[in-house]
Amino acid sequence: MAKDAADTPFFQKRKSEGQIVVKDPPKFDLESYIANYDGFTRAERLRHIGSHSTYLAVDAYRTAIAEAKRGKNVKLYCDLVEELAQIAPEDSAALTDTTWATEKTKKVEAEKEKLEHELKSYKNNMIKESIRMGNEDMGHFYYATGDYSDAHKAYMRMREHCTSPKHLADMTLRLLLVSIAQKSWLTVQSHIAKVDSTQVKADEKAKLGPIISACAGLAHMGASNYREAATAFINTSPAFLTAEPIAGITWQREVLTGNDIAVYGGLCALASMDRSQLKDLVLDNNDFRNFLELEPHIRRAINLFCASKYSACLEVLENYRTDYLLDVYLSKVLSSVYGLIRRKSIVQYFIPFSCVTLDEMAAKFQTAGGDYATIEDELEAMINSGTLDARIDLVDRLLISPPTNPRYTVHADALAMAQAYDHTLRLRLTRLNMMAAGFEVRQEKGSSKDAVYKDTSYGESISASLRGIGSKMGFT
Amino acid sequence: MSAEIITSLLSFQPDAPELQQKREYDKEAREFIKLVNGLTPATFLKGADSPQDPLNVLDPATNSIAYAFTLRHRIEAANKKSADQLRPGASLWNKLVLFLESFDPVQMRYAGEQWRKLVEYVELVARNEGAPALAIAPIRSAMFRLDATTGTFTSTHLRFIQLCMETRSYKAALPVLDNYIHSLPTAIAKETLEDLEYSVVAADSVASGEFINLKSGHTAVISLTDLQEYYVLGAMAYLGERQFHDALHFLEHVLVTPANNALNGLMLEAYKKWVLISCLADKSHKTLPRTMSSTAVKNCRNAAKAYEALAEAFQQVDNLPKLKAQVNAGSDIWAEDGNTGLVEELLDHQNRAYLSRLSRTYSAIPVSNIARNVGSSADQVTAFVDSLIGQGLLNAHLETKDKSGAGAVLGFYLDPTQGPLAKTEKQQQQALLEQTQRTNALAEQVRDADYRLSITKEYVGYLKRQKKKNGAGGGGGAGVDAMDMGYEDGDLDEDIMGDVR
Numbered sequence: 001m002a003k004d005a006a007d008t009p010f011f012q013k014r015k016s017e018g019q020i021v022v023k024d025p026p027k028f029d030l031e032s033y034i035a036n037y038d039g040f041t042r043a044e045r046l047r048h049i050g051s052h053s054t055y056l057a058v059d060a061y062r063t064a065i066a067e068a069k070r071g072k073n074v075k076l077y078c079d080l081v082e083e084l085a086q087i088a089p090e091d092s093a094a095l096t097d098t099t100w101a102t103e104k105t106k107k108v109e110a111e112k113e114k115l116e117h118e119l120k121s122y123k124n125n126m127i128k129e130s131i132r133m134g135n136e137d138m139g140h141f142y143y144a145t146g147d148y149s150d151a152h153k154a155y156m157r158m159r160e161h162c163t164s165p166k167h168l169a170d171m172t173l174r175l176l177l178v179s180i181a182q183k184s185w186l187t188v189q190s191h192i193a194k195v196d197s198t199q200v201k202a203d204e205k206a207k208l209g210p211i212i213s214a215c216a217g218l219a220h221m222g223a224s225n226y227r228e229a230a231t232a233f234i235n236t237s238p239a240f241l242t243a244e245p246i247a248g249i250t251w252q253r254e255v256l257t258g259n260d261i262a263v264y265g266g267l268c269a270l271a272s273m274d275r276s277q278l279k280d281l282v283l284d285n286n287d288f289r290n291f292l293e294l295e296p297h298i299r300r301a302i303n304l305f306c307a308s309k310y311s312a313c314l315e316v317l318e319n320y321r322t323d324y325l326l327d328v329y330l331s332k333v334l335s336s337v338y339g340l341i342r343r344k345s346i347v348q349y350f351i352p353f354s355c356v357t358l359d360e361m362a363a364k365f366q367t368a369g370g371d372y373a374t375i376e377d378e379l380e381a382m383i384n385s386g387t388l389d390a391r392i393d394l395v396d397r398l399l400i401s402p403p404t405n406p407r408y409t410v411h412a413d414a415l416a417m418a419q420a421y422d423h424t425l426r427l428r429l430t431r432l433n434m435m436a437a438g439f440e441v442r443q444e445k446g447s448s449k450d451a452v453y454k455d456t457s458y459g460e461s462i463s464a465s466l467r468g469i470g471s472k473m474g475f476t
Numbered sequence: 477m478s479a480e481i482i483t484s485l486l487s488f489q490p491d492a493p494e495l496q497q498k499r500e501y502d503k504e505a506r507e508f509i510k511l512v513n514g515l516t517p518a519t520f521l522k523g524a525d526s527p528q529d530p531l532n533v534l535d536p537a538t539n540s541i542a543y544a545f546t547l548r549h550r551i552e553a554a555n556k557k558s559a560d561q562l563r564p565g566a567s568l569w570n571k572l573v574l575f576l577e578s579f580d581p582v583q584m585r586y587a588g589e590q591w592r593k594l595v596e597y598v599e600l601v602a603r604n605e606g607a608p609a610l611a612i613a614p615i616r617s618a619m620f621r622l623d624a625t626t627g628t629f630t631s632t633h634l635r636f637i638q639l640c641m642e643t644r645s646y647k648a649a650l651p652v653l654d655n656y657i658h659s660l661p662t663a664i665a666k667e668t669l670e671d672l673e674y675s676v677v678a679a680d681s682v683a684s685g686e687f688i689n690l691k692s693g694h695t696a697v698i699s700l701t702d703l704q705e706y707y708v709l710g711a712m713a714y715l716g717e718r719q720f721h722d723a724l725h726f727l728e729h730v731l732v733t734p735a736n737n738a739l740n741g742l743m744l745e746a747y748k749k750w751v752l753i754s755c756l757a758d759k760s761h762k763t764l765p766r767t768m769s770s771t772a773v774k775n776c777r778n779a780a781k782a783y784e785a786l787a788e789a790f791q792q793v794d795n796l797p798k799l800k801a802q803v804n805a806g807s808d809i810w811a812e813d814g815n816t817g818l819v820e821e822l823l824d825h826q827n828r829a830y831l832s833r834l835s836r837t838y839s840a841i842p843v844s845n846i847a848r849n850v851g852s853s854a855d856q857v858t859a860f861v862d863s864l865i866g867q868g869l870l871n872a873h874l875e876t877k878d879k880s881g882a883g884a885v886l887g888f889y890l891d892p893t894q895g896p897l898a899k900t901e902k903q904q905q906q907a908l909l910e911q912t913q914r915t916n917a918l919a920e921q922v923r924d925a926d927y928r929l930s931i932t933k934e935y936v937g938y939l940k941r942q943k944k945k946n947g948a949g950g951g952g953g954a955g956v957d958a959m960d961m962g963y964e965d966g967d968l969d970e971d972i973m974g975d976v977r
Contacts, residue, residue, distance in 0.1 A: 383837045391839035395885050400839050402890040411904040418911045423725055425918060426656055427767045429925055431732045433660045436929055439700035441735040441743065 010086035011054055020331055025055045026323045034063060039254035040143070040181050041328070043067050043076060048328040051083065056326075058088050069097070072111075073146035074104050108145055115141055132161035139174060148182045169198045169208065170246075176215060177249055185222035192216050210240035211251050214261055221264055224333060226340065227272040233265025234282055238290035262291035264330065266298035267317075270305060271340035275348065279306050310345035311364045317341065346379070347388050350399065358397040481519055482533050484511065485542040490583060501678045505541070505586045512545045520549035536575040540583040544590035547575055551597050562601050564610055572598060576618040584622055585677045588693030591622060595632055599639060609643040612636070616652060622694070623684035626651075627658040627921065630688060630695035634702050637709045646716035653710045653726070658921035659685025660703070661695050662928060683924040704730045704742040711749065715818075720757040724750065731776075732767040739775045745813070747776040751783040752818045756825050758832075761787040782806045790822055793830045796850065799823065827860065831870060835888040843874075843884040858884050871898070 015021050030049070037045060043064055050060035061084040068077040081096045119134035135158045142151035155174045162168045172195045179187040192212055200208070217232035241258045243251060252258060269282045282288060282302055292299040297316055304313035317338065324330045330337075346365055350356060362375040372378035379399060382388040391400045434440070488508035495501040520530070531550065534543045551572065554562050562568050572594065584591045595618050602611035615636050619626050626633070633652065640649035664686060677687045688694045707729045714723035730746035754761040761784070764773055777784065786806065789799040803810075803819055810816040827850065834841060843861065847854040864870040872888045889898070899907075929935055 380837055391888070391890060392837060393840040394838060394842060394845060395840045398839075400890070402839075405891060405893055407901070408893055408904070411901070411908065415904065415907055415911060418908070418915065422911065422915055422918060423728075424766060425922070427728055427732045427765050429658060429918075429922060430729050431734060431767050432925060432929075433658075434700070434703070435734050436925075436932065437660045437662060439660075439703065439734065441700070441733055441738045441740045
């Protein structure tokens with residue numbers, strides 16, 4: 001059944017929409033993988049895997065549906081069932097459990113009314129703490145039902161009723177979690193800044209540290225700022241792995257696991273740092289080593305890159321492409337991250353040579369991603385974009401490093417700069433002279449609309465005369 | 477009788493020992509002008525065509541003032557009666573041309589009115605004869621003799637360039653165009669010009685912006701559009717000579733016109749051409765001169781969207797069909813603005829831009845590959861490439877290697893010091909030295925402009941107010957000194973560069 005999943009209407013449709021569809025079986029085991037996660041991310045990850053991997057689709061959806069049934073998010077359940085029905089209509093889980101759904105909806109409605117009623121009475125009593133808690137409960141409730149924007153609003157309403165820095169920090173962390181669930185990375189970043197600036201005790205602060213840096217890394221990665229993401233991830237303290245729940249959230253289970261940090265951090269670092277930086281900041285980093293140990297192949301890839309074995313490094317990464325495509329946060333940025341690593345490898349590989357044959361390049365860097373048909377095309381694109389400083393000899397099939405002549409370049413640059421300044425100064429003097437002589441184009445009074453082209457009639461006569469000249473010059 | 481005239485005409489001897497002091501010279505020259513001005517036109521006509529003809533007795537190079545007056549009156553008379561004498565080749569014409577090529581520049585500083593009239597007559601006569609081109613050389617030499625920098629704009633500049641454009645003598649216009657217009661004639665107070673030892677009109681050090689002013693008679697009153705027209709026409713002349721960079725720079729002088737939320741036709745015209753030429757000069761059409769006012773930029777952009785779109789299409793070097801489509805779509809616009817020729821030039825140029833971009837990617841590429849990419853035959857491409865190399869537009873060489881059967885191969889020189897377009901270090905140094913000289917000359921011109929500004933009524937008024945303020949506060953007249961101090965000897969260059977930034 002798994003084999004023909006690719007031909008189901010669901011995947012056909014996703015393909016036509018340009019979404020990523022992964023056919024190869026990933027290296028991980030779904031059950032043990034998903035066992036690492038809790039909370040919203042569990043269902044979300046399952047759904048992501050289900051909708052991207054033809055191989056794991058049915059299993060993932062079944063688990064996800066079971067998961068959704070335990071929660072309060074009826075809409076999620078319905079969506080999941082509907083999607084599964086498109087993949088495996090005859091599966092038992094593909095039939096909507098209408099009784100459960102209606103019952104649950106009613107229950108949820110009742111709970112909502114109850115909470116709203118409670119909040120109202122708190123407000124009437126004007127007790128700050130109760131109002132805060134009432135809002136928090138509303139937030140929790142909305143979060144559980146998957147209504148993230150209302151959850152965000154409810155948590156935001158807690159703000160004016162917070163009385164201690166701890167409350168404020170908790171609230172902001174909650175907001176942070178909700179905005180991560182919404183994948184709105186800009187909001188995540190602003191909340192991170194807020195958490196960072198809250199005034200809590202030193203030991204509390206120390207607990208917040210790892211969470212902040214992990215979430216900051218995630219936000220930067222989501223916004224494609226790989227350099228910042230790498231810095232944030234590799235500076236995450238290993239305390240993250242064992243941290244106690246803060247603000248009622250077990251971050252290492254509900255958002256990111258240590259494995260995730262190792263993978264995200266390692267890939268972002270590979271994509272944005274050069275060899276010496278990788279060695280100093282990543283491999284020799286005691287904190288990050290704890291994470292890297294969880295994902296030895298990332299460590300191996302970085303080691304290979306540092307040892308200039310680029311093709312081996314790319315091969316390692318290529319082996320895990322399927323896995324990473326099924327990661328809910330990585331899949332969107334993966335091709336750009338891999339592209340960066342690949343381009344950087346090519347550049348680094350070429351540095352010590354003055355000339356390499358194209359065939360050698362093609363052998364070292366197999367064209368895998370499918371973006372380019374041949375290595376020539378890829379190299380050409382890299383040279384044109386300025387990433388690689390080289391020239392291609394299509395006749396002898398060589399990649400040549402252009403000779404540099406700093407003395408000549410400096411002279412030429414100096415001359416160009418002097419001329420540019422000279423010309424700018426001349427223009428300024430012209431303008432100055434014009435102003436001194438009282439020459440200025442002025443708007444005619446009274447005709448505000450046509451004022452911009454006030455000289456149209458004059459301009460026309462001018463252009464007519466210019467046209468005459470133009471025709472004489474052979475330019476018309 | 478005629479001898480008397482000659483004596484009076486000869487009464488001013490510029491080489492006389494008592495006139496070595498410039499102030500004396502100045503006084504004498506002015507008095508002499510007054511004297512000659514007082515004579516009736518008839519006086520000048522006496523003795524014509526006789527051995528005692530003043531035009532024969534006077535030497536145009538030493539008695540320039542007297543000669544100019546006489547010549548003018550004679551021409552005016554001849555114009556009414558016997559136009560034959562004025563024909564090119566006839567005696568008066570020859571005398572006129574001789575005068576314009578040999579007059580004494582210092583004397584002509586005083587007789588601006590005569591100088592302008594004579595220049596105008598040359599043009600008039602040449603036009604009447606249906607050969608306006610004949611006037612170009614005399615006018616040009618008159619301009620250069622009067623002011624070797626030709627950098628003070630006069631009405632003659634405009635007439636000259638108009639004449640050159642009419643007769644399509646672009647090359648003849650270049651010597652004048654190449655000189656930067658560093659001053660515009662302004663109204664300079666009489667006192668500053670006459671009574672000071674070092675700034676009398678006759679002084680050696682005086683800049684052309686001072687002796688050519690609105691009262692000196694060398695120029696008619698000029699308007700903004702005159703100046704703009706000069707620049708636009710000048711740009712066209714450069715175009716005619718295919719000097720795209722210079723044309724671009726000329727148009728920029730129009731674009732920087734101070735504009736108070738308005739445009740005039742010439743500015744718009746200049747902007748349209750500027751966009752096109754920036755493509756031809758391999759520059760970005762987005763980097764407008766920084767001096768241009770931002771509202772003017774906005775207005776220009778709004779009014780010339782079609783041109784911008786064209787330039788965008790041109791930038792996409794790989795996409796020739798798009799440019800062609802743009803060109804066809806806007807053909808009415810180009811025709812109306814008289815820019816069709818330039819637009820077509822863009823089409824040609826894009827191929828060239830494509831080839832020069834290849835040099836950034838390839839060191840050698842078979843011509844057949846290029847032909848496939850641009851969709852034409854290998855032979856056509858080979859011929860095109862060959863012509864480009866021949867014109868010195870591409871630092872490359874064509875080889876016919878037959879080893880892979882690929883046919884001709886285009887090879888680019890990677891090292892800028894190799895190939896036909898290479899510059900040796902000496903050449904570079906030479907270029908740098910020349911640039912230094914230009915910059916120094918410019919610094920001089922800035923200093924002059926500064927001086928001219930410092931003697932304007934507005935500035936003096938400002939200084940007075942400033943002094944009053946300072947006087948009240950107990951400071952005391954620092955304004956004047958501050959102005960002068962900026963241009964003291966050593967730190968001149970630094971100061972200027974500081975201003976530019």
